[in-house]
Amino acid sequence: MITQILTSRTDEPASAQLATLAERSASGALSTEAGIVYLAAGHVVHVESAHAPALGDLLTHSGALAPDGWWEAIDRAGRRCRVGRQLVDSGHLAAGALELCHLGALFDAAYFVLAHDGPALRFRPGVAHWLGAVRSVPVDTVLRESRRRRELLHRxxxxxxxxxxxxxxxxxxxxxxxxxxxxxxxxxxxxxxxxxxxxxxxxxxxxxxxxxxxxxxxxxxxxxxxxxxxxxxxxxxxxxxxxxxxxxxxxxxxxxxxxxxxxxxxxxxxxxxxxxxxxxxxxxxxxxxxxxxxxxx
Amino acid sequence: MPGIDESLLEAMRLPGARGAAVVDWISGLALGAVGEAPGGDPEATAAETAELARLATESGVLAPADAGLGKEPPVQDLILTNTDSYHLLRFVTTTFDSTVFLHLWLDRTDGNLALARIRLAEMADRLVLG
Structure with missing residues (x-):
């Protein structure tokens, strides 16, 4: 693996790292103790956190998508990082439904990744999420929204x-x-x-x-x-x-x-x-x- | 098969449309917005319309007691009129957990509220059903 580690463990909080990566239009995966933020060209394309249900769970456990359809899409398009596109192209899911559920999961996980805003552990340049492009969000928007959500709960x-x-x-x-x-x-x-x-x-x-x-x-x-x-x-x-x-x-x-x-x-x-x-x-x-x-x- | 942006652009083709957005009524987040926003700030508009939507859906008087698993929002539309414009909110029904509505801001002289309500309902369905 030729992955070059750009940032080793620092005390810089994840939010500051994300802002820097956005300025550089970086692509890759930023890990913290609470989850992973995936960037493409400086935009957030996906976020995963152990504290928030994953997109696949939200879709399959609610009955919006049969588990077979989900796994089939991962089998067919996971390696090419185009699972999202595959779900829509194969007719399993409407484009709007995928976008709504994906954004819901993205901001949900981002809230937990940024809630305590611990230090970012690693950034792995070039690492892409297997879901692929669904709807990317500017880093600024994600940071602002996570802050707003924290204040909303506090109120x-x-x-x-x-x-x-x-x-x-x-x-x-x-x-x-x-x-x-x-x-x-x-x-x-x-x-x-x-x-x-x-x-x-x-x-x-x-x-x-x-x-x-x-x-x-x-x-x-x-x-x-x-x-x-x-x-x-x-x-x-x-x-x-x-x-x-x-x-x-x-x-x-x-x-x-x-x-x-x-x-x-x-x-x-x-x-x-x-x-x-x-x-x-x-x-x-x-x-x-x-x-x-x-x-x- | 329309995504969020296509649906919003379609809403903007309605006569008198000034602005349109897809908003989550629990967090107050705009998942997408096109055109103008009242006061010029789409994020503030989303947060405020979300608060109105939440009050309506949680109202024991305005929203009928929910039956079953509650996937259907208890309210279909909210319509607000003022001296120069209409605000139309259409709740989107999804099978997965989503708490979103379409918000259309219409000019009062050019807009047709009845037509917009029917069209917006169709767009909300197509957005999630394809």
Whole structure:
């Protein structure tokens, strides 16, 4: 491999690195502890994070696309990095549907990559994502939007422990007259799962789940399950290193690379009843973190 | 098969169209925007129209209680008229998790609200169904 490592580990935050890479019109993959940002000609083309459901999961677990159609597209076009184009050309997905879902996943993952804005670990020039070009976004827009989302959550309920801790319902709090979306999310709060796991179960974006969960927290209906445990303590813990992170970062079935499918548990999307945590979830999370770490080497 | 940009450009061909955008009503993000924006700032316009859309979809009075899995937005359109223009918001139904609407800003003298509403609904369907 002739990949030249442009940047080794520095203390420069990922947002500053991204701005510099955008100025240089760089193409490649920038890894942080929370995920990977893919750039093409200085624009963000895709973002992946263990804290946000992957595009494939959002599409297949919701029933928008049959899993066979997804894997077929990866088989046929993964090596050429044209999976997105293949999905549309083969008639599996409308162009607009792919763009909407892709942008939803991109900004969702970007929020978590930039939420704590840790140092960028590595930039690998020339590395492209197998999805290929769907709709690229200027780096500026991604940075601005991630900042805006952080402020939006803070305005709703300024307690970030809700974002990562296992969540429990508060007894005696009524649940009548909640908007449909919020009550669907409340029904998944079981004292065990975190926001990211609830999002994965419902095939929803994690940020959009967080908005509802913070509103529920503000209404006194949901709270971190065990606020005294140090692992679930307030936001000063650096995200992925927290002991609770492996369970929080589960995205079952996300393909790490074309041709290397991870066995995924049965999709739970659409199930109105709370489902137990999949027994193999910690391993999946561990594997994804390992993958990110290896790619960052 | 239209993508976001093609759909917005199609909306701009309606008589009296001043500006059009695709907006996520939970985050307030414009996923695409063409033409003018009221006040000249498409991002501020998206954030403010998103707030209006969210209030409508979460209203126990204006939005009917949701049945089933709730993939269908509880509101179809929002129409706002003022002295010189119309604002038309059309919620997009998707099978996957997306919370977006099309926003069309129409000039009051040249625009035809009834026609625009029908066309915008068709565009919203074509955007996700092809």
């Amino acid at each position: 709703i309920w300024p307690e970030p422990a809700v974002d990562r801790a296992p969540l429990a319902r508060i007894e005696d709090a009524g649940s009548a007259d909640l908007p449909a979306r919020r009550s669907r999310i409340l029904a998944q709060v079981d004292g065990v799962r975190t926001a990211a796991q609830i999002a994965t179960t419902l095939a929803c974006r994690t940020f959009h789940t967080l908005v509802e969960l913070r509103r529920l927290a503000a209404a006194g209906m949901v709270a971190p399950a065990d606020p005294v445990a140090p692992a679930a303590g307030p936001a000063d813990s650096v995200a992925p290193a927290a002991p609770s992170a492996p369970a929080a970062s589960v995205v079952p079935g996300a393909p790490p690379a074309p041709g290397a499918p991870v066995m995924s548990p049965a999709p739970a999307a659409g199930s109105p009843v709370p489902v137990p945590v999949f027994p193999d979830e910690p391993e999946t999370a561990l594997l994804r973190r390992l993958l990110h770490a290896l790619e960052a080497l």
